[in-house]
Amino acid sequence: MVDLADRAQAHDRVAHNRRATRRLLLLLGVMLVPLFSAITVWVYGWSRLSLPAIAGADSTDLFSAEALGRSFVDMTTLSLVVVLIGVALTLFAVWRIGARRMLHSLHVQPWDVARYPAVGRSLENLSLGRGVARPELCLIDSAVPNALVAGTTPADTSLALSRGLIELLDRRELDGVLAHELSHIANEDPRLDTVVAALMAIVGWPALAARALVRLLRSPNTMVRYGSRALAVTLGLACITVGPLALTMVVLSLQGGLFLLAHDAVTAAATGDVLPRWLVIVSTVWYLHALLAPFYIVLGAPFIAYWVRRAVARQREFLADADAVTLTRDPEGLALALAKIGAAAGELASAESIAHAFIVAPRPATGWLDRRFPTHPSIEQRIEMLARMGSGLAPAEAIRAVAAGRTHRDRARRELDARRLGPPPLLPRAEAPGAIPIYEQPDGWSRVVEHAATGASFPCTGRERGNFREVRLGDGRTGWMARVASPAGPATASSTPTARDEAFP
């Protein structure tokens, strides 16, 4: 139970989470600036130094106060244009690939309305309350309870629920989960995620390529498992471009940055042309950062981007939880649902890149980075927050929920094992397909009197010998049938137990 003194208002939580996301996005934006400005300086510095030299012009007047001032303005404009084009291109790419591949990789099935009528009704009602169009439902055929939304616009969004989720949760808990997912849609989280993913793709390109390469080298199956040609193409492009690109960048920044810096000082001293102080400071900082940028790009930025993305994802989970509570007014329902789902947690086959979209992480965190910066807040944290929004969570209820989750998990595992091991061993093989032989003698190799269709039952005479049982055939004859094959019916009930049966009850 939580002390009522630090109860949280759902509305306050919503506002708090919104602010946090905004701060994180701002950070991500700021982080991008040096990247793009550095690229601009490289290109610009290189072209300014090389082109006039190629054309045979005198290079000293390139560094007059006026020219430098002009070049500063030009550089800023250019970097802005580069930023916009880069972001737009990446956004477009991520947008096109995003949602469709997400659901595709999960092998979702179309929703069967007749099978779960109540879910569709609940979803419709909750959509009314959230003020969003009812998302299209689809089913993930897995016993692992989980759910996710995918889509690019609120009007064109799919909500995928796993079979295990529907089986495990009761109505109230399921309402909580649906409200959580609808809140994701209303908050436009799929879109936010697309934007963040795109920004991260821009920033983390070298790191992404390196990681993909490592993964590919470690297990060639990866490509087959995530089965996408796009990944192969990306990898190839990355290998071809990143190395030479990084090298060029370093050379260019050395050439452009250092040379310009030295040149400024020399020309200023020689001509007595005094540069304004602000221009000197700005250009020094500008060139220095162009020099340091490669290190930032390879080491710093991808890490920060990774951190920001994960932090945004966690924040959005909290936000959706809080929003769900403002919709259902039932924090306990969602808390119990989370407790059940958490206890029943299993691994859901899904690409790593969509892990953040689920209501709980679809697989346990692997590796140091993943554990340190998980995609989801811990279930305990979320339950605690929900308990503080309501009037606490009764321990007995929580324990019951966890137990239900465990039971579900164990049953699902048993079912899975049974499927892996194949069907139970077959009964004695019939000579004709689908027919059980009835022998003249209780031995299994004497003359076959008749073939009985599978499932047919015969009255038993009551005599049994070894593994055989005597049955009466329709036309007054009798025959011997294997005990394991003889169907249950009046025959089995009336048969007298033999000494063998008594020995092994």
Added chain:
Amino acid sequence: MLTALVLGGVAALVLAGLAGYNALVRSRNQVTEAWSTVDVQLRRRASLLPNLADAVGAYAQHERESLLEVTRARGLAEPGAGVAASARAGDEVSRALGRLLAVSERYPQLRAAENFRALQDQLADVEDKVAFARQFYNRTVLAYNNRLGVFPTAVIARAFAFERAEFYEADAAALEEVRLHMQRAPAARPPT
């Protein structure tokens, strides 16, 4: 230089004013839209009344009085009658429903009848819908009224005479009674 600054300032003010005005209009339209959702669901709920009354009437001919009242309650909900009037009509329907369900409890055969149970399922569903639509409407109104009240937009709102929207307050007691009767009903809600 000074002229440029002044001009720039004026332009910024005009732009901010435009943005504020547009936000207000958008917000007001959202309120109207949210209300239409509530209205549709209230109407659906009211249209269930005669069917329920018929179902009850088939088993309880001598409950004429309650049934008549029910039909009267239905006639109250006029289209486009405004929030307060619709809320009153909605309360009337709730009370009528409560009475109808209370009557039905005295007839076990009626409760077991197929069509009555189907009607009850529909009623449970539409009650949920009304509740959620009402919640969404009230939240939209809250956002709109907040906008009317806070500083920069408040000035524009006063200048263009934007009016505060009304919250939709339903009679909680009447709703509670309907809910209670439905909980007692067998299989009012199918298990998930």
